[in-house]
Amino acid sequence: MPVHDVGYRAWNGQRIASSWRWWTISARGVALVLKSKWIRRMLLFAWASVIYWAVSFFLFENFIETVRQGIPGQAAMAAMNELEGTPMGMVAEDEVERILARRLEQQIPLLRSSEAQQLAVVLADDDRAHSRRVFWTLMTLTFFRYPQAAMMVFLIGFIAPSLIANDMRSRAFLLYFSRPIRTSDYILGKLGILAAFLIWTITLPALLLYVFGVMLSPNVSVVAVTWDLPLRIVLASVVVIIPTSLLALALSSLTQESRFASFAWFAVWGMGAGAHLAMQGNFLTRMLGSRGMLDGPILPSEDRWAFLSLYECLGGVQRWVFGAEVSNRTVLTSAVVLLGVTILSLLVLNRRIRQAVQT
Amino acid sequence: MATDELVLLQDVVKEFRGVRALDGVSTTIRPGITGVLGPNGAGKSTLIKILLGLVRMTAGTGHVLGRTLGVNARNIREVVGYMPEDDCYIPGLTGIEVVQFAASMSGIPNTEALRRSHEILDFCGMQDQRYRAIETYSTGMRQKIKFAAAIVHDPDLLILDEPTTGLDPEERVALLNRIRSLADRSHKSVILSTHILPDVQATCDHVLIMAQGQIRLSGSLRDLERPTESRLNISVLSGQDRLTSWLQEQQIHVTTQPNGLLQISTGGPELLERIWQAAAERQVAIQSLTPSRNSLEEIFMTAVKEAADASA
Numbered sequence: 001m002p003v004h005d006v007g008y009r010a011w012n013g014q015r016i017a018s019s020w021r022w023w024t025i026s027a028r029g030v031a032l033v034l035k036s037k038w039i040r041r042m043l044l045f046a047w048a049s050v051i052y053w054a055v056s057f058f059l060f061e062n063f064i065e066t067v068r069q070g071i072p073g074q075a076a077m078a079a080m081n082e083l084e085g086t087p088m089g090m091v092a093e094d095e096v097e098r099i100l101a102r103r104l105e106q107q108i109p110l111l112r113s114s115e116a117q118q119l120a121v122v123l124a125d126d127d128r129a130h131s132r133r134v135f136w137t138l139m140t141l142t143f144f145r146y147p148q149a150a151m152m153v154f155l156i157g158f159i160a161p162s163l164i165a166n167d168m169r170s171r172a173f174l175l176y177f178s179r180p181i182r183t184s185d186y187i188l189g190k191l192g193i194l195a196a197f198l199i200w201t202i203t204l205p206a207l208l209l210y211v212f213g214v215m216l217s218p219n220v221s222v223v224a225v226t227w228d229l230p231l232r233i234v235l236a237s238v239v240v241i242i243p244t245s246l247l248a249l250a251l252s253s254l255t256q257e258s259r260f261a262s263f264a265w266f267a268v269w270g271m272g273a274g275a276h277l278a279m280q281g282n283f284l285t286r287m288l289g290s291r292g293m294l295d296g297p298i299l300p301s302e303d304r305w306a307f308l309s310l311y312e313c314l315g316g317v318q319r320w321v322f323g324a325e326v327s328n329r330t331v332l333t334s335a336v337v338l339l340g341v342t343i344l345s346l347l348v349l350n351r352r353i354r355q356a357v358q359t
Numbered sequence: 360m361a362t363d364e365l366v367l368l369q370d371v372v373k374e375f376r377g378v379r380a381l382d383g384v385s386t387t388i389r390p391g392i393t394g395v396l397g398p399n400g401a402g403k404s405t406l407i408k409i410l411l412g413l414v415r416m417t418a419g420t421g422h423v424l425g426r427t428l429g430v431n432a433r434n435i436r437e438v439v440g441y442m443p444e445d446d447c448y449i450p451g452l453t454g455i456e457v458v459q460f461a462a463s464m465s466g467i468p469n470t471e472a473l474r475r476s477h478e479i480l481d482f483c484g485m486q487d488q489r490y491r492a493i494e495t496y497s498t499g500m501r502q503k504i505k506f507a508a509a510i511v512h513d514p515d516l517l518i519l520d521e522p523t524t525g526l527d528p529e530e531r532v533a534l535l536n537r538i539r540s541l542a543d544r545s546h547k548s549v550i551l552s553t554h555i556l557p558d559v560q561a562t563c564d565h566v567l568i569m570a571q572g573q574i575r576l577s578g579s580l581r582d583l584e585r586p587t588e589s590r591l592n593i594s595v596l597s598g599q600d601r602l603t604s605w606l607q608e609q610q611i612h613v614t615t616q617p618n619g620l621l622q623i624s625t626g627g628p629e630l631l632e633r634i635w636q637a638a639a640e641r642q643v644a645i646q647s648l649t650p651s652r653n654s655l656e657e658i659f660m661t662a663v664k665e666a667a668d669a670s671a
Contacts, residue, residue, distance in 0.1 A: 024463040175448070180434070
């Protein structure tokens, strides 16, 4: 046996199962993306909104604790305290809801008018469990819809365009496909990279938000009312991750220049949102309103133009996932659009990758 | 399929939008180092991609290491290592990461893949440069990384496409020695596609010459380059002009080779005696007189010319 031999030696170890080769692509891709300090900063920043939202949970839970459970009309009494000297019998029910809504808005800055009104209706009935349910759902949905959705668009816009475009430009396809790798392994591997970052950006912060919410609540019984929220968070994340990641990868596969794919990605979101607002006919109203776009509801229950915007389609299905009020037509239209985007993206990816390998 | 047949192709046809890249290719590749030669557009790259299962055949059948082409593409790539001609790398990775990634994709567990990659890079003569980003590599260093990535999973068959491109003479010899050592000591079989005929002469046991999508010639290099009895090479130390004049006077066809050798058509033992006699009379110092061998260059040129004539 040689003391030192840098000659070729055979390798007879046990190989891992071929069904897990995609994981190698994902793991290497994630490690490569994390080499960028800007991406690392964005990933940290993605968690910042958790604190702001968690404070809202705390404020709301404290607010409803002021309404004593089990005494009918106590919420209304609390509201009427504001109406100095007004006899109880003279206050209309909608007036009580209005006052409650105003107080909710004042105490919880994240709560918008439409949502505060929705909550006030429930609170006026003294249904504390239901009001918790409505609030937690609304807040988690807004968390998905606004800060995390924005982070998702930017993060994917930075990461995804180069994932396949660079492989095409540097002919790295040959490095992948001269190995026992199938087209589906490659797509799954690249999807895994984006999924990992989206789970970090959307799912984990939302789950952490839920945990913070429970921890900051004065009453632990909130868990009994909201136990299914983590499952809905996971499902809502899947709704976001699959179509958006596949779309981003499909755009990346259409070009060797990642900047074109990046431009196309942002154009899809920008133009979709623009077209949706324009067709709704309230573009100027919403843009120039006293509180801008935040005045409107998260999603109208009926949105016949949702199909124009990927963002609205995601919102429609997510709203259904979280059990919020939304029309069946909106959900169905949104789901069909997302399914269409997913299938079309897969077809494009499959075709482009096969073409690239064969040339 | 016999056990000593690495690759068996029968009537393989590949058409790209009506253009025949491979036209009824039938051949057998046996263990050892096989050089695949051919001008641009001969179909070498298409043949390699078919062997790797990257491109589907339009017609025909084939086996690689006992695995059926078009059915077990992934199984084939488990046991075949491929070094492409083109630069192919993942920007941002270091040399060691590229090789480790290649090993992992071939199924070697991650930690073992790293150990194995270092081992292979040592074998390839890659020192500390392995920790540098691959974009900063010279062409020669990238060739080394590609070679390392091709062999890291210990394949039985190695397909090398222009492996010595961009290497300096010293590195070229070192790489050819590595290829030869893989075949001789580790019993790996190699298919070497190249334009560089001396590389084939230096390393290959068998040669396969392609032109216009067909295999024009195949066989062992030794057989193809066998000495021919119809020609003689004469190496002259002094008095080459006098010998040339005498040969022309005798109406013997004589040509001067690029390397300075005189080449004549032999006319049997009598002519040899007459040459020695003439050399002695004219004070010509003959260094050697040997039967001429077919050079690979001649064989290649003849095969390509025949293919061109046949298609004209």
